[in-house]
Amino acid sequence: MENKQVEEIVKKVLSELWSGGAKEAPAAAKAIPAKCKVAMLVDKEKFELREYPMPEVGEEDILVKVEGCGVCGTDAHEYKRDPFGLIPVVLGHEGTGEIVKMGAKVKWDSAGKPLKVGDKVVTCMIFPDDPSITMYDLNKQNVGDSSVYGLLPDDDKHLNGWFADYILIRKGSTVFNVSELDLTSRILIEPCAVLVHAVERAKTTGILRFNSPVVVQGCGPIGLICIAVLRTMGIENIIAVDGEQQRLDFAMQMGANKTVNFKEHKGIDALAAAVKDAVGGRLADFAFQCTGSPLAHANVYKFIRNGGGLCELGFFINGGDATINPHFDLCAKEITLVGSWVYTLRDYATTFDFIKRAKGIGLPLEKLVTHTYPLEEIDEAFKTNLKMAGLKIAVVNK
Numbered sequence: 001m002e003n004k005q006v007e008e009i010v011k012k013v014l015s016e017l018w019s020g021g022a023k024e025a026p027a028a029a030k031a032i033p034a035k036c037k038v039a040m041l042v043d044k045e046k047f048e049l050r051e052y053p054m055p056e057v058g059e060e061d062i063l064v065k066v067e068g069c070g071v072c073g074t075d076a077h078e079y080k081r082d083p084f085g086l087i088p089v090v091l092g093h094e095g096t097g098e099i100v101k102m103g104a105k106v107k108w109d110s111a112g113k114p115l116k117v118g119d120k121v122v123t124c125m126i127f128p129d130d131p132s133i134t135m136y137d138l139n140k141q142n143v144g145d146s147s148v149y150g151l152l153p154d155d156d157k158h159l160n161g162w163f164a165d166y167i168l169i170r171k172g173s174t175v176f177n178v179s180e181l182d183l184t185s186r187i188l189i190e191p192c193a194v195l196v197h198a199v200e201r202a203k204t205t206g207i208l209r210f211n212s213p214v215v216v217q218g219c220g221p222i223g224l225i226c227i228a229v230l231r232t233m234g235i236e237n238i239i240a241v242d243g244e245q246q247r248l249d250f251a252m253q254m255g256a257n258k259t260v261n262f263k264e265h266k267g268i269d270a271l272a273a274a275v276k277d278a279v280g281g282r283l284a285d286f287a288f289q290c291t292g293s294p295l296a297h298a299n300v301y302k303f304i305r306n307g308g309g310l311c312e313l314g315f316f317i318n319g320g321d322a323t324i325n326p327h328f329d330l331c332a333k334e335i336t337l338v339g340s341w342v343y344t345l346r347d348y349a350t351t352f353d354f355i356k357r358a359k360g361i362g363l364p365l366e367k368l369v370t371h372t373y374p375l376e377e378i379d380e381a382f383k384t385n386l387k388m389a390g391l392k393i394a395v396v397n398k
């Protein structure tokens, strides 16, 4: 570009600023390319990077430049087996990015915070047919059956998931302004919301108290975040159970104070004795079951005292049947059992505060993201996830 042209542009921008036309200036300053790129899952275990013309931004739409998105277990299932029958699909629902263009009618996020070009956002659920649903609507207990970006069928706009360089947030979507959080924290909001919800479910039993000894079984990302949520609410006696020493060491950093490696104990009786030992000679008041293993579900009752509580949240998808003895495990012990799945919109907003609090007390949440890949290497990202190497895998755009 020639100097003269640059001068002209500078003059124009400055004159707009002085004439009060500054409102449009940031939007104009952000160059939006004519084309956008998505990682389209075109077949099982097959992504294709596809380019499309940048779609129109309607008066209630928001165009977001994607900064990053976590790979979820749900994504990995769809990649491997297409159980939801979505192919061709742009996956990615744990994403975040920066607003580059907004329709004239968009003013606030779903929590009532103002929105502007340059703000960092995340999305939650989409209610295209019922825009009256808000985060304050308590009738909507669980948003697991709603639509989310990243699990939508492809359409003529294509920008339906976060594994892309842009995403088009449309009318009826919940969107939150989270500009105060760094990129890694924003990528972790969605999985963290699952645990904020689970702990809220656990609290309904009335059993979880400040001094409760609590067992967290399973130290994948879900179990580790569970420990962090318990710690931020002042629970000090947390026993982590897993079979991988590395994960147990990380559980200690996330706020557990004792660990039990189940591989070191043969049979459930020996394992239960080890947990009892770790609690301090008695069984736990409460347990969170964070694995997808039916056997782990059957085992967890043995760690809980009479009159204790259990939150089962490991079965995001159908993992098969578990066998328990209803007399010994549930009735005779008078266990209060709650199930938990996904989250509510209210939990989603609570999660932003949880992340700030967790950082405030020095919990290294950011270490959960162990691998990042550019969009071009999304295949690698999914393969790493399927190998169960690392904890949270994320696609991060340059």
Ligand SMILES: [Zn+2]
Binding pocket: 072, 073, 074, 093, 094, 190, 191
């Ligand atoms: Zn997810």
